[in-house]
Amino acid sequence: MAVKTLLSPLPGTFYRRPAPDQPPYKNEGDQVAVGDVIGLIEVMKSFNEVKVEAAGRLVKFTAGNEDAVMAGQPLAEIEV
């Protein structure tokens, strides 16, 4: 079984929830499909969705909620 790494498309702040008072988009262990949103990257006050590119099981988040991330930094690992 291969593990694919989902990379941040942009530099900014990573959020795992659509809003602070809402549950996370995905949890570790969830099945994910292509196009599913796993989080947001905030760049200069604009919010960009991070979408799954290969279906499988999200085994691990490698960036935490509200972490500062660089473009190309791993956000999550997906077992495909």
Place this chain on the structure above:
Amino acid sequence: MAIDTLLIANRGEIAVRIIRAAQELGMRTVQVYSQADKESLAVHLADESVEIGPPAAAKSYLNFDAILNAARKTGAQAIHPGYGFLAENADFADAVETAGIAFVGPTGQSIRLLGNKVAAREVARKAGVPTVPGSAGPINSLDETREILKATGFPVLIKAAAGGGGRGIRIAQSMDELERLMPQARAEAQAAFGDGSLYLEKLIEQARHIEVQVLGDGQRIIHCFERECSLQRRRQKVWEEAPSMALDEKLRQSLCKAAVALAEAVRYRGAGTLEFLFDPRSRSFYFLEMNTRIQVEHPVTEFVTSIDLVREMIRIARGEPLRFRQDDVKMRGHAIEVRINAEDPAKNFAPFPGTVSNLRVPGGHGVRFDSMLYAGYTVPPFYDSLLGKLIVWDEDRDSALRRLKRALGELEVGGLKTTKPLHQALAVDADVGRGDFDTGWLERWLPQYQQALAERSIGEGA
């Protein structure tokens, strides 16, 4: 005890602006910074700097304790909050003064009063300053709403009492729409501002945004004339001027007098701006809100009046009385400011952080470039996209427009996409040339501009 050390609780171009003013007053400057701003121009220019936390503003630039600790550690006796972040946070202003430190701005009490839109409208009414027809206070019932609608008609604006910066505003075209939008607006205001109070305001179409700069020492207030800020995208100003082309001398005097009357009513201290809507058809103005801080566009006022507003606000915070009488303030010539943002106009203004490979700064008489940039600097993605402001002054508006075109041509920010091409297009537009625009003009103009950009990029690709 003399106040000789100023802490700057902000970042970006305004931090640089404040450091310059303080250093000219012979003060020592302390710049606080997040981990993302270690290499910022403000940190390089300040006499001392203190790290206050991680990149997220909530953990650094909005962290009361970290900022107050930095002030104690460095012996700063005054804190300048700039704009944004904690500039209009009444609790912060109170916490600073409680710590025995001077807050460069009004009292917490003034911020609290004027920050609430409903309370501010009440202050205006008592001072005899016209406000936009609408509810006198927060609206509680549908019956009350029907009564207010008799004065406003449709379309009507639904606004959050605790809102600001264009956030939390909805437009209802009919009673049906109003009934549908009110609960949403209330929930959103509660979530965003912790206060679900709403009020209604008549929508004045094709209005101009004109604002008046005031300076007060807590006893005496003067105005420094008006700024015209009608060119806006998503309710954010992109281009500002002084004076406004829409006012004659008589209207200018009555607008500025109204602003002073309102500021006097709260014995205002510091630099402040009173925002008005101006209806060119009826030639009436209506008070909207007061911003209790220095504003991004303050340099246009500095150019036409020769008063250094940031330096004056620091002097006032040091306890000095206002150094000018109203008669001392004269307006000369015309100034225009354009905001240079790290955004790509060809991609619907998508943010574009990155590293500045090279920088050419415009110069010459009547040209000012207030920015946080230097060659080799990496613009972090964590804060807003304002990189700097290009401001020009000349004897009259036509000359100022020509100077702006010339200066924009000189400006080069390598490695980033910026809003420079937008301003180059605006500077040669016929409506802009005549000064013939309202707050909706730019949004109506943008689609054809973006279309032209798209066609040009296809042409270049071929």
